[in-house]
Amino acid sequence: MKYISTRGSGKILNSAQAIISGIAEDGGLFVPAEIPKVSLDFISQLKGLSYEERAKRVLQCFLTDYTREEIEDCVTRAYGNGKFDSVKVAPLTIFDDVSVLELWHGPTSAFKDMALQLLPQLMRTALKKTGEKSQVLILVATSGDTGKAALEGFKDTEQIKILVFYPEGGVSQIQRLQMLTQQGSNVSVMAVRGNFDDAQSGVKEIFGNKEFNKVLCQENVKLSSANSINWGRLVPQIVYYFSAYADLLDAGRIQPGEKINFTVPTGNFGDILAGFYAKCMGLPVHKLICASNANNVLTDFLRTGIYDRKREFYKTVSPSMDILISSNLERLLYHMTQDTAMVDGWMRALGKTGRYEVGDAIRTKIQEIFWSDWANDATTKQEIKKVYMEKKYVLDTHTSVAWKVAESYQKQTCDQHPMVIISTASPYKFNESVLQALDVKTEGMDVFALLDKLSEYNTSKVPRGLDFLRTAKVQHTGICDKKQMQQEVASFSKK
Numbered sequence: 001m002k003y004i005s006t007r008g009s010g011k012i013l014n015s016a017q018a019i020i021s022g023i024a025e026d027g028g029l030f031v032p033a034e035i036p037k038v039s040l041d042f043i044s045q046l047k048g049l050s051y052e053e054r055a056k057r058v059l060q061c062f063l064t065d066y067t068r069e070e071i072e073d074c075v076t077r078a079y080g081n082g083k084f085d086s087v088k089v090a091p092l093t094i095f096d097d098v099s100v101l102e103l104w105h106g107p108t109s110a111f112k113d114m115a116l117q118l119l120p121q122l123m124r125t126a127l128k129k130t131g132e133k134s135q136v137l138i139l140v141a142t143s144g145d146t147g148k149a150a151l152e153g154f155k156d157t158e159q160i161k162i163l164v165f166y167p168e169g170g171v172s173q174i175q176r177l178q179m180l181t182q183q184g185s186n187v188s189v190m191a192v193r194g195n196f197d198d199a200q201s202g203v204k205e206i207f208g209n210k211e212f213n214k215v216l217c218q219e220n221v222k223l224s225s226a227n228s229i230n231w232g233r234l235v236p237q238i239v240y241y242f243s244a245y246a247d248l249l250d251a252g253r254i255q256p257g258e259k260i261n262f263t264v265p266t267g268n269f270g271d272i273l274a275g276f277y278a279k280c281m282g283l284p285v286h287k288l289i290c291a292s293n294a295n296n297v298l299t300d301f302l303r304t305g306i307y308d309r310k311r312e313f314y315k316t317v318s319p320s321m322d323i324l325i326s327s328n329l330e331r332l333l334y335h336m337t338q339d340t341a342m343v344d345g346w347m348r349a350l351g352k353t354g355r356y357e358v359g360d361a362i363r364t365k366i367q368e369i370f371w372s373d374w375a376n377d378a379t380t381k382q383e384i385k386k387v388y389m390e391k392k393y394v395l396d397t398h399t400s401v402a403w404k405v406a407e408s409y410q411k412q413t414c415d416q417h418p419m420v421i422i423s424t425a426s427p428y429k430f431n432e433s434v435l436q437a438l439d440v441k442t443e444g445m446d447v448f449a450l451l452d453k454l455s456e457y458n459t460s461k462v463p464r465g466l467d468f469l470r471t472a473k474v475q476h477t478g479i480c481d482k483k484q485m486q487q488e489v490a491s492f493s494k495k
Contacts, residue, residue: 008340155184228270305363
């Protein structure tokens, strides 16, 4: 399997090389030159298998330069050894009308663990396979969950350092504590004055600064990414779409080949894009439903074909979706057009004017697969209470957005295909907002009192990783402006 840039640099890499690089030299994202196809028999054979076994089979389709033994070792290190609090890793909770794919049973209680427990293993193996001797410095911009998951995944990994930037005041209390208390000899965390898009664009500018990268190279340091712009972050996410389908087969809720829908709370477009790859591979997916919060730039794009980030930025109760520049959309545009020059033009327009338009033909093609809607904070909280009253099931704020949008989709389209809602975070990570939605008074309660209070409503216990924060010491206190980020990278690279 070969990988190329969405912007047409001409470089062709294997998967190990693409994972080490993270982002293409021309600023584009690596995509598979062709998407592998699987049969219904392949999918049916996933029934009854563990998540680890399912992962090995799906990953082998894309990581063809990794040996079977290498993939098995990476998967076992990622998902084994009691790292996840569910033996199923990504269990499917089935209700009469919908199913919920719970992706938050990992060490940081968010769906990012599904990829960021595996990416360090893939990268560690790739460094050995390619004979790379340089120190790899992972740069991460996070809207909350990616940062902690990446830090936890890469801590104390030989030959790799990781520096995480997060927007000051733009993450939940729990998310902030998770990052600031992170241990590890090779990790650093830095707050950025601004929002997530400031942090993300700052990281992209550092990657795109050829002179700065040349200096780092002379110092035997190479930059890479753990954001979903890295193919090694995205490919593990394809697995859980297949796993959800296999669980529905196991439960007798669908027949082999029967199409289903997925609703995904989406910010950077990586999670839902993994579903797109699964569909292209042959997984029977009818519609991928994109759920946004008040920062509904994706909803507008999927409806109109116009991407316009020049709009008011909202801080919401679903902060991991507070994003106006959805990087992974670039990959979808490439697959829709197969035209790197066109994609490059759109990305240049986005950088210069903050806007681009794909035209009616491309918009119509995208709408054959995707549907979209959004929910504001008030609606998000109302949905948390509604679902709890009806099912005694506690949603986090992001999953609540997806649940509401799934209901809107079914009501507006009368589509009867089975619905799977992607649940991206434990409600404990957003305990104050969840409790307020349940009409619980939270005034005067610290973050740990909130955890304990929510446990009175939730059937699942407070996750181990969050309980640990009660006694964890703050390790990182740095803060910088966007223009100082490169300086911070240079400084950390020398430590």
